[in-house]
Amino acid sequence: MNIREAVPKDNKELQELQAKCPQGTTLVVSTVNTPDFFARGKAYESYKVFVACEGQRIIGSAACALRDVIVAGKINQVGYVFQAFVSPDARRKGVASQLLQQREDYLSQQGAVLVYTLIIEGNLPSMQHVEKRGFNLHRTLVMPALVVRKEMNAPSMGRIRPVTSKDLATVAELLNETWQGFEFHESTSAEALAQFINRTPAYSSDNLLVLEDQGEILACLGFWDWSQIMRITVKALSLKMRMIGFFLTTTRILPEFLKPGDIMKQIMLTPIGFKDPLHLAVLVRYVNNQALLSGIQQIFCICERDHMLLRSMKGFIRVNTAMHLYVKLLQQNISLSDKPVFIDGIDM
Numbered sequence: 638m639n640i641r642e643a644v645p646k647d648n649k650e651l652q653e654l655q656a657k658c659p660q661g662t663t664l665v666v667s668t669v670n671t672p673d674f675f676a677r678g679k680a681y682e683s684y685k686v687f688v689a690c691e692g693q694r695i696i697g698s699a700a701c702a703l704r705d706v707i708v709a710g711k712i713n714q715v716g717y718v719f720q721a722f723v724s725p726d727a728r729r730k731g732v733a734s735q736l737l738q739q740r741e742d743y744l745s746q747q748g749a750v751l752v753y754t755l756i757i758e759g760n761l762p763s764m765q766h767v768e769k770r771g772f773n774l775h776r777t778l779v780m781p782a783l784v785v786r787k788e789m790n791a792p793s794m795g796r797i798r799p800v801t802s803k804d805l806a807t808v809a810e811l812l813n814e815t816w817q818g819f820e821f822h823e824s825t826s827a828e829a830l831a832q833f834i835n836r837t838p839a840y841s842s843d844n845l846l847v848l849e850d851q852g853e854i855l856a857c858l859g860f861w862d863w864s865q866i867m868r869i870t871v872k873a874l875s876l877k878m879r880m881i882g883f884f885l886t887t888t889r890i891l892p893e894f895l896k897p898g899d900i901m902k903q904i905m906l907t908p909i910g911f912k913d914p915l916h917l918a919v920l921v922r923y924v925n926n927q928a929l930l931s932g933i934q935q936i937f938c939i940c941e942r943d944h945m946l947l948r949s950m951k952g953f954i955r956v957n958t959a960m961h962l963y964v965k966l967l968q969q970n971i972s973l974s975d976k977p978v979f980i981d982g983i984d985m
């Protein structure tokens with residue numbers, strides 16, 4: 638087996654392999670980055686995709702990205718490892734372990750002080766895999782999924798509009814204030830926001846909304862329509878999920894629930910900035926109403942389990958999934974604090 642960097646002509650083979658590697662236990666889904674396998678990585682300023690090959694055949698792949706975030710009160714470069722999958726017929730032979738080693742070596746060479754990853758509740762193979770490689774569970778966060786099912790009343794607290802280049806500095810300031818004191822937060826600026834909007838596939842300034850009142854930006858909310866960059870197909874539902882579905886359909890809250898074969902249309906909220914959750918709630922409701930028109934079924938984000946942004950989601954049917962944040966320190970002079978952490982939606 639050899640490991641090399643993925644190239645654009647691997648696109649189709651990677652998609653075919655990805656389709657054979659569903660994940661999840663509560664909700665088993667197959668995720669295929671389509672039409673461009675590399676689209677998801679492009680949301681990062683710096684990312685790499687590796688492939689493990691046996692002869693000419695790709696048997697596994699994994700990605701990583703570099704970011705400058707706050708760790709232990711200082712800006713540090715960290716690595717994020719994501720999107721690992723190995724062909725079912727090549728599992729338990731150390732392929733994922735070697736792909737992880739490759740990424741750790743690369744990130745280390747680039748100066749990353751630590752590497753982190755996110756693992757959804759119940760994905761025991763992945764948890765055991767990273768624990769064996771020296772990762773520790775740092776925190777368990779929550780990924781709330783809001784069910785998009787009806788138009789929500791959005792109280793009038795100002796004007797909602799897409800961000801303009803003139804707003805970017807104020808929006809950046811609001812984002813930095815919102816997440817001040819959170820570990821893993823990457824301080825932003827007008828320029829960094831503009832670059833994020835430009836480089837992220839299926840994202841434009843129309844995807845970043847602001848709530849403005851009397852010239853003041855009260856909240857901002859970005860949304861990334863995943864259905865434009867990946868196809869997520871339901872493969873199976875756990876008992877917990879089937880029971881939620883049974884409850885929602887028999888009480889007529891939903892006309893129907895997910896079933897195997899369904900294509901899920903989802904949006905991820907990023908970035909999120911506010912001072913008062915009531916202001917954010919107006920934007921969340923506005924996004925829900927837009928999502929409803931384009932057939933989106935769920936809205937996601939990720940945060941600490943008691944974060945006040947959850948208060949902006951009142952009135953929604955919310956299905957919570959636990960998300961484990963695993964961290965491995967790559968340098969000895971670094972330590973993590975107990976402070977709350979910020980995880981950007983693009984990491985999902």
Ligand SMILES: CC(C)(COP(=O)(O)OP(=O)(O)OC[C@H]1O[C@@H](n2cnc3c(N)ncnc32)[C@H](O)[C@@H]1OP(=O)(O)O)[C@@H](O)C(=O)NCCC(=O)NCCS
Pocket residue numbers: 658659660661720721722723724727728729730731732733734735755756757760761762763765766767769
């Ligand atoms: C998770 C995954 C990438 C592991 O790939 P792999 O090449 O089989 O992993 P490795 O052979 O390197 O296994 C390393 C260790 O992980 C753990 N592990 C891997 N698969 C496991 C399983 N099914 N059950 C329990 N532990 C498992 C073991 O500790 C294993 O060491 P061991 O074989 O010496 O006991 C693979 O199962 C996969 O593609 N799953 C579907 C996609 C997915 O869930 N991706 C991860 C998203 S976070």
